[in-house]
Amino acid sequence: MKKINVALAGNPNSGKSTIFNMLTGGRQKVGNYPGVTVEIKEGKARRDDYEINFIDLPGTYSLTAYTLEERVARDFIINKHPDVVVDIIDASNVERSLYLATQLMEMQVPLVLVFNMSDIAQRRGLLFDLEQLSKLLEVPIVSTTGNKGLGKQQLFEAIKKIVEEPPQHIRQANFGTEIEQYIEQLKPKIEQKYPELTAKCPSRWLAAKMLEQDEEILKKITDPQINQQAQTAIQKIKGLLGEMPEMIMADHRYGFISGACQETVKTTAELRHEFSDTIDAVVTNRYLGLPIFIGLMYLVFELVFRLGEYPMDWLEGFFGFLGAGVENLWPEGSMPWLKSLVSEGIIGGVGEVIVFLPNILLLFLAIAMLEGTGYMARAAFVMDKLMHKIGLHGKSFIPMLIGFGCSIPAIMGTRILEDRRNRLTTIMVIPLMSCFAKFTVYALLIPAFFPVQWRGTMFWVIYLIGILLGILSARILRSTVLKGEDIPFVMELPPYRMPTAKAMLMQMWTRAWLYIKKAGTIILAISILLWVGMNFPRPDIEHTSSPQLTQQQIKQLELEHSVVGRIGGAMEPAIKPLGFDRNIGIAMIGALAAKEVFVSQMAIVYAVEEDAKEMSLREQLRRDYSPLVGFAIMLFCLISAPCIATIAVTKHETNSWRWAGLQFFALTAMAYVITLLFYQIGSLFI
Amino acid sequence: MPLTQIKEGRTVRLVSIESGYGLKNRLASMGVRPQTEFTVINNHHPGPFMITVKGCKMMLGRGVADKLMVLQLNSENQ
Numbered sequence: 001m002k003k004i005n006v007a008l009a010g011n012p013n014s015g016k017s018t019i020f021n022m023l024t025g026g027r028q029k030v031g032n033y034p035g036v037t038v039e040i041k042e043g044k045a046r047r048d049d050y051e052i053n054f055i056d057l058p059g060t061y062s063l064t065a066y067t068l069e070e071r072v073a074r075d076f077i078i079n080k081h082p083d084v085v086v087d088i089i090d091a092s093n094v095e096r097s098l099y100l101a102t103q104l105m106e107m108q109v110p111l112v113l114v115f116n117m118s119d120i121a122q123r124r125g126l127l128f129d130l131e132q133l134s135k136l137l138e139v140p141i142v143s144t145t146g147n148k149g150l151g152k153q154q155l156f157e158a159i160k161k162i163v164e165e166p167p168q169h170i171r172q173a174n175f176g177t178e179i180e181q182y183i184e185q186l187k188p189k190i191e192q193k194y195p196e197l198t199a200k201c202p203s204r205w206l207a208a209k210m211l212e213q214d215e216e217i218l219k220k221i222t223d224p225q226i227n228q229q230a231q232t233a234i235q236k237i238k239g240l241l242g243e244m245p246e247m248i249m250a251d252h253r254y255g256f257i258s259g260a261c262q263e264t265v266k267t268t269a270e271l272r273h274e275f276s277d278t279i280d281a282v283v284t285n286r287y288l289g290l291p292i293f294i295g296l297m298y299l300v301f302e303l304v305f306r307l308g309e310y311p312m313d314w315l316e317g318f319f320g321f322l323g324a325g326v327e328n329l330w331p332e333g334s335m336p337w338l339k340s341l342v343s344e345g346i347i348g349g350v351g352e353v354i355v356f357l358p359n360i361l362l363l364f365l366a367i368a369m370l371e372g373t374g375y376m377a378r379a380a381f382v383m384d385k386l387m388h389k390i391g392l393h394g395k396s397f398i399p400m401l402i403g404f405g406c407s408i409p410a411i412m413g414t415r416i417l418e419d420r421r422n423r424l425t426t427i428m429v430i431p432l433m434s435c436f437a438k439f440t441v442y443a444l445l446i447p448a449f450f451p452v453q454w455r456g457t458m459f460w461v462i463y464l465i466g467i468l469l470g471i472l473s474a475r476i477l478r479s480t481v482l483k484g485e486d487i488p489f490v491m492e493l494p495p496y497r498m499p500t501a502k503a504m505l506m507q508m509w510t511r512a513w514l515y516i517k518k519a520g521t522i523i524l525a526i527s528i529l530l531w532v533g534m535n536f537p538r539p540d541i542e543h544t545s546s547p548q549l550t551q552q553q554i555k556q557l558e559l560e561h562s563v564v565g566r567i568g569g570a571m572e573p574a575i576k577p578l579g580f581d582r583n584i585g586i587a588m589i590g591a592l593a594a595k596e597v598f599v600s601q602m603a604i605v606y607a608v609e610e611d612a613k614e615m616s617l618r619e620q621l622r623r624d625y626s627p628l629v630g631f632a633i634m635l636f637c638l639i640s641a642p643c644i645a646t647i648a649v650t651k652h653e654t655n656s657w658r659w660a661g662l663q664f665f666a667l668t669a670m671a672y673v674i675t676l677l678f679y680q681i682g683s684l685f686i
Numbered sequence: 687m688p689l690t691q692i693k694e695g696r697t698v699r700l701v702s703i704e705s706g707y708g709l710k711n712r713l714a715s716m717g718v719r720p721q722t723e724f725t726v727i728n729n730h731h732p733g734p735f736m737i738t739v740k741g742c743k744m745m746l747g748r749g750v751a752d753k754l755m756v757l758q759l760n761s762e763n764q
Contacts, residue, residue, distance in 0.1 A: 061715035093717070250715075490744065493745055
């Protein structure tokens with residue numbers, strides 16, 4: 001069995017994933033490239049004597065160093081040296097697709113071109129002479145119909161043939177006498193100074209990249225003499241031809257392509273996507289676009305949270321049952337702390353993660369549907385005008401909206417954003433959208449402090465404060481830490497199509513599995529940690545208390561004695577100016593695990609009777625605190641450190657503790673300052 | 687004139703891109719180069735642009751559209 005690596009390259013929307021699924025039969029794993037947030041998919045297939053590992057590179061139009069995707073794709077080819085690169089050509093847009101192919105040829109990788117969906121393109125009036133085109137480009141071409149699984153055999157044969165007889169010569173575009181002459185001058189110098197680089201990639205390519213002033217290559221080739229020579233060459237070329245070398249090289253690539261296509265690709269009719277155009281006329285209409293988008297988002301929201309509620313209830317019931325079962329079956333009196341750890345810490349902690357799973361599955365399904373049909377690109381178009389005002393792209397709106405349900409799927413949903421700064425900004429402000437857990441806190445406090453006629457307004461006000469702070473924070477972030485020129489917003493709007501159910505479910509599952517695996521382990525570890533903090537050290541109940549203490553009072557004593565309780569007590573001087581006392585402090589620490597814990601913690605610290613919890617808790621709160629403090633609590637809950645699970649997901653998605661830390665501390669600091677101002681100024685009036 | 691001044695439904699020829707090489711390169715890789723002809727489908731004033739290049743729909747941010755100098759072509763509609 002011989003192992004070979006085959007990379008799949010191609011433009012976005014070229015049908016690359018369909019081909020990937022066809023080749024690997026859906027057995028694939030999704031991971032992140034180290035250090036970046038670009039997804040990589042790998043899948044294996046066995047053919048004859050070969051075990052083929054297929055790697056799905058991110059969809060790109062080119063192989064420059066301008067975007068993250070392009071860098072990732074390029075670095076993969078340089079560092080991992082795939083045995084074959086399969087480049088998927090969109091048959092309805094051959095010339096543009098071949099632009100990427102010419103750059104792969106410049107990197108001298110053994111190439112197979114796949115004309116996908118050429119049957120449809122032919123029906124629409126495009127004629128191909130693939131045999132002739134293959135001869136001209138000196139590259140094997142296979143024609144496939146990915147969604148019907150046609151051409152699979154031929155593709156495997158083509159890959160096999162390349163592995164068995166690697167091509168001796170790979171054609172490339174000629175850049176014209178002037179540029180070629182300078183490339184020839186640079187080549188030997190690079191070969192001499194950087195043998196380890198030229199072992200990985202051709203020296204002609206490196207020299208060409210020097211003339212293109214490619215950022216990544218300039219970082220590697222730092223020799224002043226070579227750089228000086230490249231600069232002189234660029235100036236001379238510019239003086240001679242009136243353009244920067246990179247533009248001239250692009251022209252030559254297109255010249256090379258149109259030369260090859262002239263006799264081999266013929267259009268008998270102009271390509272039209274009438275069906276798509278009709279939908280677009282409505283969906284991106286100046287007046288209808290926004291209402292349609294809002295309606296669809298409402299549907300997604302309903303699907304994720306309304307429909308997800310049922311399985312969520314079942315799962316909650318199941319974990320409650322499991323926890324109770326452990327409590328009941330546990331041998332009386334033996335290691336009560338272990339019982340509590342298993343039933344509350346582990347089952348409760350795992351439960352917390354799994355309970356969200358239906359929401360997350362549904363959300364990823366909805367996203368897969370929006371992406372697969374092609375609507376996502378239109379949503380970005382429709383929202384762009386509004387989102388641009390706060391320094392974000394149109395697409396950022398979707399994860400932000402999901403944030404009103406839960407930050408975790410929302411932050412994971414930011415994967416649809418290509419621009420890194422945009423994505424980080426969105427991740428940072430998502431916690432300011434009041435999630436369901438925060439809603440439970442508001443639902444406890446608002447009726448406790450405000451008269452009936454004010455309650456609706458109060459809910460609205462607190463949600464609005466979150467949104468406004470989100471907008472403000474986004475603007476601040478975009479003009480400070482995440483400042484910088486946007487990647488110019490140019491995006492393809494793919495024709496609408498009906499994605500297959502299998503592809504959608506697969507996309508949903510691969511993404512959800514990442515959540516279960518990564519977030520699950522981190523969230524579990526942290527909930528156990530928090531459980532320990534809230535339960536240890538234990539007070540010596542026998543000595544400190546009289547026997548008439550109720551169950552709740554014991555719990556209260558235990559909590560106060562624990563690490564969390566002590567921290568809460570120690571925090572008191574710091575939170576006093578906010579109008580908070582130690583009880584609120586303790587509950588706030590508990591709320592780190594999940595915001596709704598605030599409610600149960602307050603119940604514990606108030607030692608209220610189990611059966612009349614809600615009612616009497618509100619009464620107690622009303623007795624002890626003013627409405628001003630009540631609102632200050634909500635304000636703090638809204639803005640302050642998001643729950644641990646959110647931090648964990650931010651860490652995972654940004655691949656850096658720095659961003660997770662910034663989110664945690666910046667939001668907490670902002671909560672502190674705003675609540676302080678609110679309470680202190682409010683105290684003057686009330 | 688800049689693309690931003692072109693009304694919906696008009697076909698134009700790209701004359702030049704008044705910007706840095708980052709944008710020029712990206713547009714070139716997506717098939718939008720000087721001499722390319724395309725149609726403006728949607729000019730969401732003051733929002734983004736939608737154009738069709740060789741049967742392929744693309745969205746351009748307004749900042750990008752501002753940098754594209756074009757020549758209006760279709761007079762047959764007038």
